[in-house]
Amino acid sequence: DADVTQTPRNRITKTGKRIMLECSQTKGHDRMYWYRQDPGLGLRLIYYSFDVKDINKGEISDGYSVSRQAQAKFSLSLESAIPNQTALYFCATSDFGTGLNNEQFFGPGTRLTVL
Amino acid sequence: GDSVTQMEGPVTLSEEAFLTINCTYTATGYPSLFWYVQYPGEGLQLLLKATKADDKGSNKGFEATYRKETTSFHLEKGSVQVSDSAVYFCALVVLNTGNQFYFGTGTSLTVIP
Numbered sequence: 001d002a003d004v005t006q007t008p009r010n011r012i013t014k015t016g017k018r019i020m021l022e023c024s025q026t027k028g029h030d031r032m033y034w035y036r037q038d039p040g041l042g043l044r045l046i047y048y049s050f051d052v053k054d055i056n057k058g059e060i061s062d063g064y065s066v067s068r069q070a071q072a073k074f075s076l077s078l079e080s081a082i083p084n085q086t087a088l089y090f091c092a093t094s095d096f097g098t099g100l101n102n103e104q105f106f107g108p109g110t111r112l113t114v115l
Numbered sequence: 116g117d118s119v120t121q122m123e124g125p126v127t128l129s130e131e132a133f134l135t136i137n138c139t140y141t142a143t144g145y146p147s148l149f150w151y152v153q154y155p156g157e158g159l160q161l162l163l164k165a166t167k168a169d170d171k172g173s174n175k176g177f178e179a180t181y182r183k184e185t186t187s188f189h190l191e192k193g194s195v196q197v198s199d200s201a202v203y204f205c206a207l208v209v210l211n212t213g214n215q216f217y218f219g220t221g222t223s224l225t226v227i228p
Contacts, residue, residue: 004158033216042204042220043159058215090158102208103149104216106158 003027004107006091012113019078021110023091030095032074033104034058034066037088046089049074081114088112117142121205121219128195128226136190136222138179138205146207148172148181148188153202153221162190162203195226 004025013019023032034046035058045058047066055066063085067075078085088111092104122137140146147166151159163172168183177192188205205219 035218040220043218045215048215092159102147103161103164104159106151106160108156108158 004091004093004105006089006107006110008110009108010111012115013081014115015082017081019081019112021076021078021089021091021112023074023076023107025072025091025093025105025107027093027095027105028071029093029105030071031093031102032068033092033094034064034074034076035090035092036060036085037090037109043090046076078112078114081112083114086112086114117146117207117209117215117217119205119207119217119219121203121222123220123222124202125223125225128224130197130226130228131194132226134190134192134195134199134224136203136205136224138188138190138219140186140188140205140207142186142207142209144209146209148179149206149208149216150177150179150188150190151204151206151218153204155201159204195224197226197228200224200226 007022033048035043044060049068065077088109090109091107094102094104118141120139149164150162152162153159163174165172165181171180179188179190202221202223204221208216
């Protein structure tokens, strides 16, 4: 079974709709992240959370919100989707305890298309 | 600020050719450096890493050496295979920035038989 799962894997929606992307992990990690991937731009950080009570904005948080429902769950919401939010979205996790050796573990991605 | 710059793609090589993907970085502190690989339709997975100057990370025939004097972490492989076709991302993390990763834009590699 995958350690980091994302649902849905693909979603097509219309401008103005509210969308929620969900991420779950079984790795027991404290830290969770949401990124978006766009061609030619690489991965950009949207939000990150170091524990259930800690939420931080990343590089491109405008138009997005998150909820850390439990250590294992981190959801990303688009309050009113717009076409330039069409992208591939990745959730990632990392362990607090290993300092500079922290590796991030990625989910399989959610492909979101906003029409 | 912290950032990573990697060579533009796409890169197309014949099987058994030598691969180099360049990566340079800018960091406010002392970074750890990583290469991630993304196979078609999948998420990113760690390929190799190095945490201090002159360290060499290696995995699956790929190597990269942490060069502080040139702020570089170039990825190399002596003989690529078709199965190496993927997108490769260079990344860094600096501990005092809260373990926030910074990724390069990715380099697409296609290996043809």
